[in-house]
Amino acid sequence: MIYPQDAYLPLQAKIIEFIEDAPDIFTIRLRLSDEKVRQKYRFQPGQFNMIYLYGVGEAAISIVNDRDFNDEIFEHTIQVVGRITKGMHQLQQGQYS
Amino acid sequence: MSHFYFLPHKRLDDLIGYFKAKGYEIKAPTVSEESIVYDDIEQAADLPWGYIDEQSPAHYKVTKTAEDKAFAWSLTVQSVKPMLFEEKEALWQVKRDSQGKLKFEQCINARKYAVLGVRPCDLRAIEIQDRVFVENAYQDVRYKTRREQMFIIAANCTTCHSNCFCISLGDGPQADKGFDMAMTEIDDGFVVESGSDDGRALIEELQLNPATGQQTHLAEVKVNSVYQKQHKSIPPLAQVEKALFANHDHPQWEDVAKRCLSCGSCTQACPTCFCHTEKEQPSLDGDNSTHIREWDSCFGLDHSYTHGELYREKPKYRYRQWLTHKFSTWRDQFRTKGCVGCGRCVTWCPVSIDVTEEINAIVKEDKS
Numbered sequence: 001m002i003y004p005q006d007a008y009l010p011l012q013a014k015i016i017e018f019i020e021d022a023p024d025i026f027t028i029r030l031r032l033s034d035e036k037v038r039q040k041y042r043f044q045p046g047q048f049n050m051i052y053l054y055g056v057g058e059a060a061i062s063i064v065n066d067r068d069f070n071d072e073i074f075e076h077t078i079q080v081v082g083r084i085t086k087g088m089h090q091l092q093q094g095q096y097s
Numbered sequence: 098m099s100h101f102y103f104l105p106h107k108r109l110d111d112l113i114g115y116f117k118a119k120g121y122e123i124k125a126p127t128v129s130e131e132s133i134v135y136d137d138i139e140q141a142a143d144l145p146w147g148y149i150d151e152q153s154p155a156h157y158k159v160t161k162t163a164e165d166k167a168f169a170w171s172l173t174v175q176s177v178k179p180m181l182f183e184e185k186e187a188l189w190q191v192k193r194d195s196q197g198k199l200k201f202e203q204c205i206n207a208r209k210y211a212v213l214g215v216r217p218c219d220l221r222a223i224e225i226q227d228r229v230f231v232e233n234a235y236q237d238v239r240y241k242t243r244r245e246q247m248f249i250i251a252a253n254c255t256t257c258h259s260n261c262f263c264i265s266l267g268d269g270p271q272a273d274k275g276f277d278m279a280m281t282e283i284d285d286g287f288v289v290e291s292g293s294d295d296g297r298a299l300i301e302e303l304q305l306n307p308a309t310g311q312q313t314h315l316a317e318v319k320v321n322s323v324y325q326k327q328h329k330s331i332p333p334l335a336q337v338e339k340a341l342f343a344n345h346d347h348p349q350w351e352d353v354a355k356r357c358l359s360c361g362s363c364t365q366a367c368p369t370c371f372c373h374t375e376k377e378q379p380s381l382d383g384d385n386s387t388h389i390r391e392w393d394s395c396f397g398l399d400h401s402y403t404h405g406e407l408y409r410e411k412p413k414y415r416y417r418q419w420l421t422h423k424f425s426t427w428r429d430q431f432r433t434k435g436c437v438g439c440g441r442c443v444t445w446c447p448v449s450i451d452v453t454e455e456i457n458a459i460v461k462e463d464k465s
Contacts, residue, residue: 007235008188008388012199033198054193055379055386081405096199 010052011037016073018093024080026089027064029073030097038072051076051088051097059084101313102305105286106167109141111303116211121248124180125213126167131159132174135212144214145170152258152440154449168214168282171258172439176219176368180210181243182226185391188239188375192385204387205239211248217272218263218437220251222368224275228431229371248295251276255319257327260440262453265330268437270323281316288316329453332460334434338425341456343465345417349458354413356448361394363442363452364419369435372400395419420455 017029032038048062059082065075080089091097104112116123125138128145138144144167151158152171162169187204194200215223223244230240254270263269272279277296280287288308291297308316331337364370374393379386393400396415401408409415427435436452443451 005236006189006203006238008237008390009203010189010191010201012201052388054191054199055377055383057377058375096197 121211263438340463366441
């Protein structure tokens with residue numbers, strides 16, 4: 001049985017683009033895999049996502065793009081600071097997070 | 098007709114049998130390693146018959162007496178908290194396929210407990226944790242599932258230990274809500290009342306006789322005796338909330354920090370503390386990973402680690418964070434208080450820090 005409304009359960013997203021902004025700063029452009037979830041996904045200025053890196057853990061990262069996005073892609077600009085962001089820096093376009 | 102009934106000691110096994118037949122896991126106070134703790138019980142004989150507990154700052158001791166009572170003691174070492182908010186539990190699992198796609202699976206430990214003998218302070222603590230885990234914009238379905246299935250039998254207090262201060266918080270010695278059935282132990286049994294439809298069904302099934310006027314009177318006298326036995330207190334909460342917030346630089350914080358070991362014992366023994374951390378447990382072959390939630394403490398150095406920095410490096414800041422959260426900012430966050438006066442943090446502090454003394458020291462000098 002799947003219990004609904006589980007705030008802890010992550011949703012899969014695909015890396016549409018990976019941009020190296022600076023040696024220790026990068027931007028990932030993400031698209032949620034589940035279409036229904038994608039259509040419902042909204043955010044407000046100042047909100048963040050808890051981003052999970054497979055097998056490593058989660059980190060809270062702000063959303064940086066326009067909230068009136070129309071291509072269903074959202075962006076995170078991340079600085080390499082700790083263990084998780086260091087691992088995220090190794091990701092590539094086409095991978096899942 | 099009175100809504101009080103009488104459950105003789107010798108009928109306790111029928112009560113236990115009722116829950117067994119309905120598929121509940123029965124958790125009740127029992128003596129283990131010289132302590133009174135909640136554990137699985139099979140029969141009424143497993144209860145702490147004749148045992149009493151002695152608690153004072155950094156001191157705990159149980160003693161066997163000749164008294165023929167199952168609830169002559171004051172308070173279990175741990176509260177009901179670990180049954181609802183488990184010390185360590187898997188939240189979800191993720192599997193990665195050959196194309197790198199991830200499949201997330203929910204994990205839920207949907208255990209169905211019948212808890213026998215919950216003290217009024219611990220009942221109130223459940224109500225507070227409900228605010229944190231359920232009555233919020235985001236619910237924890239694990240806590241919620243176990244909470245909804247839980248059958249609660251409260252045990253009113255007829256005694257207290259020397260660290261109890263529930264009366265000054267209005268949380269004891271009598272349970273007023275939040276139970277399916279409540280009981281008060283008198284000479285050879287319990288005066289019981291129902292607090293829900295499930296509780297009424299239980300009393301009906303057991304075909305209990307109504308309690309006599311003498312029995313209900315005796316129960317009332319026993320509960321009221323706690324007012325004379327309890328000596329610790331804190332000032333009215335509104336005053337405490339204001340004073341703690343207005344005195345962030347009070348020398349008392351430095352003073353308590355010199356004594357505090359930052360061990361986090363108080364937070365682990367507390368029935369309302371909910372701080373936790375999440376950990377990742379990847380499988381050795383790399384095919385899957387389990388995401389785990391585990392109790393944490395605001396006294397731990399890592400707890401304030403954010404963005405490569407520690408925000409509460411000194412014990413002074415950690416103790417201040419804990420106390421002001423419990424007794425002040427908790428209300429802004431959850432529309433309720435964070436303490437029920439059970440006194441566990443005082444009993445289990447290895448260096449005898451007494452939260453009531455720390456609060457009183459600051460409130461006494463408050464000029465705000």
